[in-house]
Structure formats: structure tokens, C-alpha cells
Amino acid sequence: MDKQRLVLLKNVSKEFDGVEVLSNINLYIRKNEFLTLLGPSGCGKTTLLRLLGGFETPTSGDILFDGKSIVNTPPYRRQLNTVFQRYALFPHLNVFDNVAFGLKIKKLPKEEIRQKVEEKLKLVGLAGYGKRTTDTLSGGQQQRVAIARALVNEPELLLLDEPLGALDLKFRKEMQLELKRMQKQLGITFVYVTHDQEEALSMSDTIAVIDNGRIQQIGTPEMIYNEPVNSFVADFIGESNIIYGIMKEDYVAHFSGKDFRCLDRGYNDNEPVVVVVRPEDIKLVPPTDNTINGVVTSIVFMGVHYEIRLKDDNGFEWLIQSIDSAEVGSRMGIYLDPDDIHIMDRSQYDTAESLEITQ
Amino acid sequence: MNKKKAFAVPYIVWMIIFTVVPLFLILFYAFIHRTDSGSLVFTTEYIKSALSGSSMSVLILSLEYALITTVICLVLAYPAALFLWQLKSRIGSIVNLLFMLPMWMNFLLRTYAWRALLDANVPINQFLQWLGLPAMQLLYTEGAVIFGLVYNFLPFMLLPIYTAFTKIDRSYIQAAEDLGANKWQTLTHVILPLTKPGIITGITMVFMPAVTSFVISRLLGGSQTMMFDDLLENQFMLLKDWNTGSALAVIMMVLMLISMALVRKTDDDSMPGGGI
Numbered sequence: 001m002d003k004q005r006l007v008l009l010k011n012v013s014k015e016f017d018g019v020e021v022l023s024n025i026n027l028y029i030r031k032n033e034f035l036t037l038l039g040p041s042g043c044g045k046t047t048l049l050r051l052l053g054g055f056e057t058p059t060s061g062d063i064l065f066d067g068k069s070i071v072n073t074p075p076y077r078r079q080l081n082t083v084f085q086r087y088a089l090f091p092h093l094n095v096f097d098n099v100a101f102g103l104k105i106k107k108l109p110k111e112e113i114r115q116k117v118e119e120k121l122k123l124v125g126l127a128g129y130g131k132r133t134t135d136t137l138s139g140g141q142q143q144r145v146a147i148a149r150a151l152v153n154e155p156e157l158l159l160l161d162e163p164l165g166a167l168d169l170k171f172r173k174e175m176q177l178e179l180k181r182m183q184k185q186l187g188i189t190f191v192y193v194t195h196d197q198e199e200a201l202s203m204s205d206t207i208a209v210i211d212n213g214r215i216q217q218i219g220t221p222e223m224i225y226n227e228p229v230n231s232f233v234a235d236f237i238g239e240s241n242i243i244y245g246i247m248k249e250d251y252v253a254h255f256s257g258k259d260f261r262c263l264d265r266g267y268n269d270n271e272p273v274v275v276v277v278r279p280e281d282i283k284l285v286p287p288t289d290n291t292i293n294g295v296v297t298s299i300v301f302m303g304v305h306y307e308i309r310l311k312d313d314n315g316f317e318w319l320i321q322s323i324d325s326a327e328v329g330s331r332m333g334i335y336l337d338p339d340d341i342h343i344m345d346r347s348q349y350d351t352a353e354s355l356e357i358t359q
Numbered sequence: 360m361n362k363k364k365a366f367a368v369p370y371i372v373w374m375i376i377f378t379v380v381p382l383f384l385i386l387f388y389a390f391i392h393r394t395d396s397g398s399l400v401f402t403t404e405y406i407k408s409a410l411s412g413s414s415m416s417v418l419i420l421s422l423e424y425a426l427i428t429t430v431i432c433l434v435l436a437y438p439a440a441l442f443l444w445q446l447k448s449r450i451g452s453i454v455n456l457l458f459m460l461p462m463w464m465n466f467l468l469r470t471y472a473w474r475a476l477l478d479a480n481v482p483i484n485q486f487l488q489w490l491g492l493p494a495m496q497l498l499y500t501e502g503a504v505i506f507g508l509v510y511n512f513l514p515f516m517l518l519p520i521y522t523a524f525t526k527i528d529r530s531y532i533q534a535a536e537d538l539g540a541n542k543w544q545t546l547t548h549v550i551l552p553l554t555k556p557g558i559i560t561g562i563t564m565v566f567m568p569a570v571t572s573f574v575i576s577r578l579l580g581g582s583q584t585m586m587f588d589d590l591l592e593n594q595f596m597l598l599k600d601w602n603t604g605s606a607l608a609v610i611m612m613v614l615m616l617i618s619m620a621l622v623r624k625t626d627d628d629s630m631p632g633g634g635i
Contacts, residue, residue: 053533053537055533055536075536075537076536076537076544081537081538082534082537084530084533084534084537086530088528088530088533088534089534090534091531091553101535101540101548102538102539104548105538105539105544105548106539150538153539
């Protein structure tokens with residue numbers, strides 16, 4: 001087996017009271033990888049993390065850590081640490097003692113504990129905060145203490161359960177960069193749970209998109225963004241226009257009442273498919289016979305670009321991101337290059353809510 | 360603001376009439392001697408006589424009983440609270456209710472009931488005989504008094520500790536396990552410190568009233584065991600010596616204040632974050 005694989009999940013399923021929360025998860029986590037479990041709330045991503053942490057046991061399947069099964073290993077004997085969603089800092093201990101907790105349990109010499117704790121407090125930018133009680137800290141500072149408390153144990157694997165969820169936007173961006181820096185600097189494997197796709201895209205080496213207890217797609221951020229395997233992933237990662245269509249023949253898709261050249265092949269002729277178009281790929285042009293034509297219904301200035309909604313003649317509302325503005329009420333056309341059109345199989349995960357506009 | 364203050368007036372009047380005034384009366388009787396000519400002089404004679412050997416031994420006995428009672432209550436209540444806390448919340452509250460149910464009855468009634476149960480010819484001794492053991496003198500023993508005290512005060516230990524348990528966020532337990540603490544270390548390093556405020560409250564609620572309880576000792580201990588409050592009552596009711604009686608009361612109050620202060624101090628030391 002590949003030595004670089006630190007954790008391996010084999011056919012892992014988890015049920016709560018007969019309801020399947022995770023089904024047949026197969027996943028490996030490489031050493032020093034930053035893996036993000038991304039999905040909407042209730043998709044099973046936190047359960048997956050808790051399985052790794054040892055707070056839940058799988059209903060079936062096996063979890064290997066360094067090649068050995070850890071399914072029956074209690075949390076305190078696993079070589080990993082967790083940064084909890086709401087930090088779970090011990091209220092009866094000050095900052096120093098919170099961070100020192102794991103080392104004191106291991107009965108390390110006092111001086112060594114002091115050194116390690118101070119080093120980690122410095123790493124998270126809280127040098128000199130040791131004597132403070134946890135309730136005098138801001139949310140961001142508590143977050144850092146929780147990270148220091150986990151990292152001080154020098155785990156091989158760090159689990160982070162939506163650690164930035166409670167922070168405000170600006171601070172969240174800062175912490176994203178810092179977490180990434182720490183991960184690189186310390187060479188620790190991170191498994192990071194979030195529902196924030198932007199966070200996932202900017203931090204991860206690998207993203208596993210999870211929905212309905214299944215891994216929908218796993219790959220690098222670029223792969224996930226550029227080549228979503230189904231419309232759920234496309235919709236969840238970034239904004240998308242998702243519309244039903246059919247593949248007339250190889251390289252020709254039909255949707256919105258027109259034929260378009262695309263890069264996809266291998267479908268049956270006239271097979272129903274889902275068409276995904278990213279809003280930033282759409283070019284807004286004066287209407288012609290080769291464009292999808294409609295009326296601009298709204299324009300919102302977003303800073304870098306305008307967000308334009310256009311209702312086409314079939315009644316589908318397109319989302320368009322453009323650096324050029326347009327007039328509300330004016331008639332415009334949508335021009336699509338072949339590589340702007342992503343064709344996907346229809347499946348149970350389709351989120352296309354558009355009218356069935358095929359023939 | 361003034362309107363709100365008005366709400367406190369009935370309580371303040373109550374406090375003055377039934378707490379503050381009697382307190383000053385006790386201090387007055389304990390320290391002021393009325394001479395034959397009718398003039399009032401300050402004296403420490405009553406305190407001195409109250410501190411005499413016989414009454415001190417009674418006081419020490421009372422403290423001893425109260426201490427033993429508190430320790431037994433703590434030893435029984437803490438594991439029980441831990442157990443209750445680990446039950447599913449619905450079952451937990453039902454079991455908790457069962458623990459609390461006896462408290463809804465007057466404690467005098469319950470103590471009388473125990474008097475009957477511990478009596479020489481009734482159930483417990485019959486059971487012992489049925490087992491082939493010799494009949495024992497159960498009533499009117501030290502054991503009976505301590506048993507009665509524990510029985511009556513146990514809920515006052517259990518309730519605050521259980522309340523402290525219910526306030527523990529389960530994520531602290533998971534965090535401790537995650538950081539390498541096994542069940543025992545989690546108990547000693549996290550659960551115990553977090554429930555300490557409950558323990559402190561429990562001790563205060565058991566020890567103080569146990570020192571001053573007197574009906575239990577009289578009903579279950581008979582004349583063998585005289586506790587401090589029996590002594591107090593005798594001074595006032597039997598000997599009509601209000602001065603020495605008040606002096607005894609003052610001594611007891613001072614002891615109470617000292618033990619309260621000690622308990623509070625350990626509480627402050629251990630809880631920099633303010634506890635519950």
C-alpha cells in the first residue's frame with residue numbers, strides 16, 4: 001500500500017437510529033495533505049470527522065490509521081487532535097493550562113511543558129496571554145487557543161470542525177491564511193470541515209464534496225471548480241446556471257431552444273443531460289441568431305463585477321457576471337464558447353430547477 | 360428606581376423583625392449582665408462559662424457528627440450525580456425525581472418513621488434474626504443519629520452537585536478525551552473541577568444545618584447523644600439561663616461564619632473564571 005496514505009476509510013457507513021448518515025465512504029488522506037470535507041449542513045461531513053476523532057464508531061466498514069484499524073481505539077489513544085466547532089476551551093483553566101492540558105496528561109516535565117506551550121502560543125500569535133482566563137478572550141483569540149491546544153500535542157492528523165464559522169468575515173480570511181501557513185510550516189495533515197466553498201477552494205490541497213452522506217466528487221480545488229461531475233457539485237461550488245438539455249450527437253448540445261457546440265462526447269444521441277454554465281463564462285452581446293436572447297431583469301454592482309440577471313425567451317433566468325454593465329429592460333444575447341458549456345449526466349442529485357426545456 | 364426599591368420593603372421589615380433584632384438580643388444577652396441594682400454592665404463571664412468543658416465536648420460532638428454526615432453524603436451523592444448525568448436526560452430526570460421525592464414530606468415524619476423501623480422488635484431486627492444474626496440495639500445509638508442525619512441531608516448534597524453536572528458542556532469531555540485523557544483523567548482533570556462549585560454548595564447546605572440539627576439526635580439518639588442544639592434548648596427552656604444560652608448561640612454563629620469563610624475561600628482559589 002502507498003506509504004503516503006496516513007488514513008484510509010474503507011466502505012464506511014454510519015447510521016443513527018436506522019437512518020443512514022454516511023453511506024459507503026471510501027477515502028484516503030495523504031500525509032501532509034490539507035483535505036477539506038465540503039458540503040451543506042446535514043450532509044454527514046461532521047459525522048465523518050467524528051468517526052476519525054473516535055467520537056462515533058462506524059456502523060460498518062473500517063478506518064485505517066498508518067495501516068492499522070482504529071475503529072475500536074478510544075479517542076484518547078488516537079494520534080490526532082481536534083479543534084472543536086465551539087472551541088470547547090476548559091472554563092476552569094487559564095490559557096496556559098488549557099494549552100498544557102494534553103502535555104500534563106502525558107506527564108511531561110514541567111519545563112518542557114512550559115517551553116512547548118509558549119512556543120505554540122507564539123505560533124498562534126498569543127504570546128503573553130498564558131495567564132488570561134478564557135472568558136476574557138475574543139472569539140478569534142479563543143479559536144487560536146483551541147488551535148494551540150491541539151497542535152501542542154504534535155498530532156499526525158489535525159481535525160478541524162468548521163473552526164472559523166463563528167468569526168467575522170475579515171478575521172476569517174486572515175485565519176484562513178494563517179491556518180494554511182501553520183499547516184505548511186508544521187507539516188501536519190489537516191482534515192477541515194466547512195460548508196463555505198470559498199474557504200474550501202482557497203485553503204485545500206484536496207476537496208471532498210459531500211452530499212446526502214456520499215462523496216460526490218473528490219479532487220483538487222481546480223478540478224472541482226472547473227470540472228464538476230454533477231450539477232450538485234457545480235451548484236455548490238461557485239454559482240452556476242443549471243439547465244436541462246439533450247445531447248444531440250457528439251460535441252453538439254441542445255438547450256434553450258438552440259444547438260451549441262461543446263467539448264463533450266460519448267453520450268447516446270438525444271440523451272437527456274444537465275448543462276452547467278458558470279456565470280463568469282457568459283458573454284453578454286447584442287442578440288443574434290446564435291445567442292440565447294432575453295431581457296435584462298436586474299443589475300447589481302458587486303464591486304469587481306456586475307451581477308446581471310437575464311430572463312430568456314423560454315423563461316429561464318440566467319445569472320451573468322460581467323465587468324460591463326447593461327440596461328435593465330434591454331434585450332441582450334448570451335454567447336457561449338464550446339468550453340464554457342459543461343455537460344453532466346442526469347442523476348438523482350440534480351439541482352436544476354429550471355423548466356424542462358428540451359424540444 | 361425608588362419604585363423598585365419599594366418592592367423590597369416588606370422583606371426588609373421582615374428581616375429586621377425576625378433576624379436583625381433577635382441577633383442583637385442574643386448579643387445583648389451574651390455580653391450584658393444586669394446587676395441586682397438593675398444597672399447593665401458588659402461582661403465576658405457568660406462566654407467563659409459557655410466555653411466550659413462540658414458544653415465544649417457537646418459542641419465538638421456536634422461538629423464531629425456533622426462532619427461525618429457531610430463526608431458520607433458527599434461520598435454517596437457524587438457518584439450518584441455522575442450516574443444520573445450519564446443517563447439519558449428523560450430517565451435522568453425521573454430518577455432524580457425519585458431521589459427528591461422523600462424531601463416533599465416533612466422530615467419529622469420521616470424521622471419518626473425511622474424510629475419505628477429501627478426499634479428493637481420491628482422490621483430490621485426481625486430481618487437480622489431471620490438471617491440468623493443476633494438482634495442489635497439500633498435505636499438510640501450514634502449510628503442511628505448519623506444515619507438519620509445522612510438520610511435527611513442527602514438530597515441537599517445531591518441536588519447542587521447534579522445541577523453542576525447538568526451545566527457541563529459535553530464538548531469539554533470530548534475535548535479532554537481528544538487531548539489524551541482517559542476516563543479517570545477526564546474525571547479528575549475536567550469533571551471534578553467543573554463540578555466543584557456544586558460540591559461546595561452541597562457541603563454548605565449539609566454541614567451547617569447538620570451541626571445545628573437537634574430533633575434527629577433526640578428522636579434517634581435518645582438521651583445518650585446530646586448535640587449542641589439540645590444543649591442550647593436546655594439552657595433556654597429548662598434552666599431559663601438566657602445569658603449562657605445566648606453565649607452558646609454566639610459561639611456557634613462565630614464557628615459557622617468561620618467555616619463558611621473557609622469554604623468560600625477554597626471556592627475562590629479554585630475558580631478564577633467564576634464558576635457557575
